[in-house]
Amino acid sequence: xxxxxxxxxxxxxxxxxxxxxIARLGVGGWLRWSWRQLTSMRTALILLFLLALASVPGSVxxxxxxxxxxxxxxxxxxxxxxxxLNRLSLFSVFAAPWFAAIYILLFxxxxxxxxxxxxxxxxxxxxxxPRAPRNLARLPATxxxxxxxxxxxxxxxxxxxxxxxxxxxxxGEGWVSAEKGYLREVGNLLFHLALLALxxxxxxxxxxxxxxxxxxxxGQGFANTPTALDVFRPGRLVGPGDLQPFSIxxxxxxxxxxxxxxxxxxPLTYNAGLSYQAQPGARARHYxxxxxxxxxxDGVSVYLIGHGYAPVVRVTDGxxxxxxxxxxPFIPVDQSTMTSEGVIKVPxxxxxxxxxxxxxxxxxxxxxxxxxxxxxxxxxxxLSLIGFSGNLGMNSGQAQSVYQLDTxxxxxxxxxxxxxxxxxxxxxxxxxxxxxYLGYQQWISMAITYDPxxxxxxxxxxxxxxxxxxxxxxxxxxxxxxxxxxADGRTEVTVGGLARSDAAGGFESEFxxxxxxxxxxxxxxxGTEPQTSGExxxxxxxADTAAAGPDRHEVALTGPDGE
Amino acid sequence: xxxxxxxADTSNGLLLSTVIIYAIxxxxxxxxxxxxxxxxxxxxxxxxxxxxxxxxxxxxGGPTTIVAGKRPPADVTAGKPASRWPTGFWLRLAFLLTxxxxxxxxTAIFTRGIAEDRVPWGxxxxxxxxxxxxxxxxxxxxxxxxxxxxxxxxxxxPIVFGLGIDLTVLYTPAGSLVPAxxxxxxxxxxxxxxxxxxxxxxxxxxxxxxxxxxxSHRRIAAGKPSSVAGILRHLPxxxxxxxxSYRSILFGFPVWTFGVMAGAIxxxxxxxxxxxxxxxxxxxxITWVVYAMFLHARATAGWRGRRAGWIQIxxxxxxxxNVIGVNLFITGLHSYAGM
Numbered sequence: 001x002x003x004x005x006x007x008x009x010x011x012x013x014x015x016x017x018x019x020x021x022i023a024r025l026g027v028g029g030w031l032r033w034s035w036r037q038l039t040s041m042r043t044a045l046i047l048l049f050l051l052a053l054a055s056v057p058g059s060v061x062x063x064x065x066x067x068x069x070x071x072x073x074x075x076x077x078x079x080x081x082x083x084x085l086n087r088l089s090l091f092s093v094f095a096a097p098w099f100a101a102i103y104i105l106l107f108x109x110x111x112x113x114x115x116x117x118x119x120x121x122x123x124x125x126x127x128x129x130p131r132a133p134r135n136l137a138r139l140p141a142t143x144x145x146x147x148x149x150x151x152x153x154x155x156x157x158x159x160x161x162x163x164x165x166x167x168x169x170x171x172g173e174g175w176v177s178a179e180k181g182y183l184r185e186v187g188n189l190l191f192h193l194a195l196l197a198l199x200x201x202x203x204x205x206x207x208x209x210x211x212x213x214x215x216x217x218x219g220q221g222f223a224n225t226p227t228a229l230d231v232f233r234p235g236r237l238v239g240p241g242d243l244q245p246f247s248i249x250x251x252x253x254x255x256x257x258x259x260x261x262x263x264x265x266x267p268l269t270y271n272a273g274l275s276y277q278a279q280p281g282a283r284a285r286h287y288x289x290x291x292x293x294x295x296x297x298d299g300v301s302v303y304l305i306g307h308g309y310a311p312v313v314r315v316t317d318g319x320x321x322x323x324x325x326x327x328x329p330f331i332p333v334d335q336s337t338m339t340s341e342g343v344i345k346v347p348x349x350x351x352x353x354x355x356x357x358x359x360x361x362x363x364x365x366x367x368x369x370x371x372x373x374x375x376x377x378x379x380x381x382x383l384s385l386i387g388f389s390g391n392l393g394m395n396s397g398q399a400q401s402v403y404q405l406d407t408x409x410x411x412x413x414x415x416x417x418x419x420x421x422x423x424x425x426x427x428x429x430x431x432x433x434x435x436x437y438l439g440y441q442q443w444i445s446m447a448i449t450y451d452p453x454x455x456x457x458x459x460x461x462x463x464x465x466x467x468x469x470x471x472x473x474x475x476x477x478x479x480x481x482x483x484x485x486x487a488d489g490r491t492e493v494t495v496g497g498l499a500r501s502d503a504a505g506g507f508e509s510e511f512x513x514x515x516x517x518x519x520x521x522x523x524x525x526x527g528t529e530p531q532t533s534g535e536x537x538x539x540x541x542x543a544d545t546a547a548a549g550p551d552r553h554e555v556a557l558t559g560p561d562g563e
Numbered sequence: 564x565x566x567x568x569x570x571a572d573t574s575n576g577l578l579l580s581t582v583i584i585y586a587i588x589x590x591x592x593x594x595x596x597x598x599x600x601x602x603x604x605x606x607x608x609x610x611x612x613x614x615x616x617x618x619x620x621x622x623x624g625g626p627t628t629i630v631a632g633k634r635p636p637a638d639v640t641a642g643k644p645a646s647r648w649p650t651g652f653w654l655r656l657a658f659l660l661t662x663x664x665x666x667x668x669x670t671a672i673f674t675r676g677i678a679e680d681r682v683p684w685g686x687x688x689x690x691x692x693x694x695x696x697x698x699x700x701x702x703x704x705x706x707x708x709x710x711x712x713x714x715x716x717x718x719x720x721p722i723v724f725g726l727g728i729d730l731t732v733l734y735t736p737a738g739s740l741v742p743a744x745x746x747x748x749x750x751x752x753x754x755x756x757x758x759x760x761x762x763x764x765x766x767x768x769x770x771x772x773x774x775x776x777x778x779s780h781r782r783i784a785a786g787k788p789s790s791v792a793g794i795l796r797h798l799p800x801x802x803x804x805x806x807x808s809y810r811s812i813l814f815g816f817p818v819w820t821f822g823v824m825a826g827a828i829x830x831x832x833x834x835x836x837x838x839x840x841x842x843x844x845x846x847x848x849i850t851w852v853v854y855a856m857f858l859h860a861r862a863t864a865g866w867r868g869r870r871a872g873w874i875q876i877x878x879x880x881x882x883x884x885n886v887i888g889v890n891l892f893i894t895g896l897h898s899y900a901g902m
Binding site for chain 1: 893
């Protein structure tokens with residue numbers, strides 16, 4: 001699995017040739033055949049295709065790990081289809097066994113291709129370039145000239161020049177071979193090995209890291225323990241005692257919005273003033289939490305991901321006892337006006353349990369008889385409540401959302417839907433009590449993540465990029481020089497060259513330059529100007545040795561080695 | 564930060580001018596194809612072997628302009644091409660207009676940035692304006708470096724079309740950024756994406772031409788008529804087209820890789836995870852995988868050529884779905900980048 005030109009030689013394109021022999025294969029043969037299949041380029045291509053294809057449903061269907069609420073909604077709107085999709089893991093595509101099967105096979109295929117090549121590269125690092133072919137004129141790029149130097153000194157100066165240009169040399173009787181560009185294979189392997197490292201880094205985060213969410217109202221605080229977190233998704237090997245023991249208090253929160261123009265209501269800034277302690281007893285520090293500016297404490301990152309209003313409500317029951325007095329977080333249903341909805345549950349109220357469904361309008365304005373919020377800031381906050389009495393259903397043993405009211409055992413109270421301003425009360429009928437809207441607080445939601453695989457993943461990512469660029473920039477090429485004494489007493493020098501990996505072209509001009517330099521150094525006169533068998537399209541840069549085909553390169557390469 | 568409306572209006576006017584200049588340039592490239600005979604007679608520049616085999620199968624219906632046996636002078640000495648500048652009145656005019664157009668285009672984007680006092684790629688309108696500009700810059704660079712002047716008309720058609728849609732349907736008045744986008748990473752991540760998309764656009768246009776040329780050459784070799792042979796006379800052969808498109812992907816793929824990585828780092832800053840399979844992330848991954856397939860296919864016997872070309876087109880379809888489709892049809896964390 002590589003993006004290199006030489007792949008077609010290092011990795012079989014397919015294993016069609018082996019098919020005739022299958023019948024006669026033993027167990028070992030079958031294993032070898034399977035391994036060859038798995039590590040073949042064709043399989044790698046198919047696995048890459050499957051990986052891309054398998055990702056598509058993850059972007060089209062709601063995903064459990066990204067938006068669980070959307071999955072629930074999908075269940076409601078497609079009651080027949082959803083269980084089938086769920087059985088196929090289509091609501092958690094990227095954690096699905098079949099998705100894992102694809103990428104594990106792909107990485108096995110990659111490892112099976114890359115590791116042997118790494119060993120081969122290490123081996124070739126000690127090898128010298130092959131002997132020069134007998135007839136250099138048959139190479140894709142050739143040039144010849146005559147010089148007054150003796151053959152020996154002509155070769156010597158050629159070797160010196162190529163050596164200065166960092167070619168690896170191998171000299172013999174009447175010839176010099178030079179090769180350069182080993183870094184291409186190094187870059188290619190680095191890229192693929194870095195991808196393996198990236199996969200392991202992601203796995204590392206999944207095992208030793210954790211993710212959590214926490215909603216915090218201004219004036220409140222929490223300590224980083226599993227029970228204090230609203231959502232806690234620990235990695236496989238993370239226990240409750242492994243959490244970093246910091247604590248955070250939210251002191252204030254301020255959101256600014258565009259007040260006029262076409263972008264009115266669009267948020268400009270969110271600032272959450274925090275005080276935090278890295279561990280119990282440590283000095284309290286301040287931090288202004290903003291989007292794109294997470295708080296990093298003890299290796300854990302804390303992010304501002306949401307905000308909203310929490311109306312402060314006091315509920316007095318029929319006996320005159322205050323049963324609820326405090327802020328209740330409401331969920332924004334419209335980001336541009338911050339119209340928010342929430343519920344208040346008062347299970348302790350007597351004589352009967354009370355529940356309220358409310359709408360909070362931060363900037364209430366009268367639009368044709370109904371109140372609406374006109375702006376996300378709390379310029380004219382109003383709270384509208386619908387009261388219920390009866391059984392809240394909280395003792396049924398079933399978990400309930402704090403943001404939803406189960407109205408099955410409840411009876412709606414006949415009270416006028418009169419939006420309350422701060423300080424206003426609503427008297428409930430039948431002596432059930434009073435509810436008072438006292439004002440509002442703001443809340444923020446935070447994502448808390450600890451991912452020890454993050455830094456390794458970053459390093460692996462940049463290593464992959466470096467490898468990629470290296471393998472694209474460097475080309476592997478060989479230059480051969482032969483010198484023979486000619487009849488007129490002069491020496492005839494032939495230069496031949498070929499690029500082993502030059503899919504994007506460019507070797508011809510380098511070869512021409514080298515040939516020119518050699519000739520100039522040896523005061524020669526050209527017999528044949530430097531030329532390449534593939535003629536340039538529109539000039540130098542378009543010349544195309546690839547047209548001759550890599551097979552031809554290989555023949556030329558291996559021929560003189562007697563392979 | 565208040566919006567400088569004068570600068571914003573200037574930017575709008577300049578972008579409209581850009582489309583008009585591109586459209587005229589496009590026509591001039593087409594006129595060059597229609598009227599200029601010089602390059603057609605200058606001979607085919609294919610590698611000799613290819614040209615000969617073409618000639619053998621060409622027959623009466625084939626292009627008669629292939630100059631048999633005559634190799635163009637080997638001008639490979641010290642990397643000095645014969646002439647890298649355009650020849651002929653219409654081509655010169657077309658290229659001049661392209662250069663003027665791209666200068667106006669850059670100025671339009673620049674003034675938009677001044678109007679908003681930020682990097683001017685914060686929504687789809689600005690993003691499309693930016694990557695179309697990049698695509699034309701790639702065209703200009705390829706024209707000069709590889710003398711790919713023949714690409715002008717083919718690249719400018721989708722550019723004019725895209726910019727036209729951008730100006731009419733997707734237009735968004737100058738404005739400020741939502742807090743999630745207020746980060747220096749927008750300059751890094753989105754810029755990388757713009758550069759990569761510009762290169763990928765150029766690549767896919769060349770590849771489409773390659774597939775057409777390849778099909779035509781095969782038909783001619785098989786003695787069948789080719790309806791596009793007339794236009795193809797103005798283009799180099801499939802081998803050169805294939806290589807040109809490969810080069811643009813060789814540039815674009817690492818830039819795209821870097822862009823995805825920069826996006827991951829930004830996602831980590833903004834949302835608390837570097838990769839979360841958000842639809843945009845998923846599709847950038849799919850795009851990456853398909854372009855990786857292209858690179859591998861092109862290095863594999865039996866896959867290089869037409870198959871690899873089709874894979875690249877599939878990659879580009881994924882890319883366009885990511886740029887436009889994901890914003891329109893799927894809600895995700897990148898939704899604010901919509902219209």
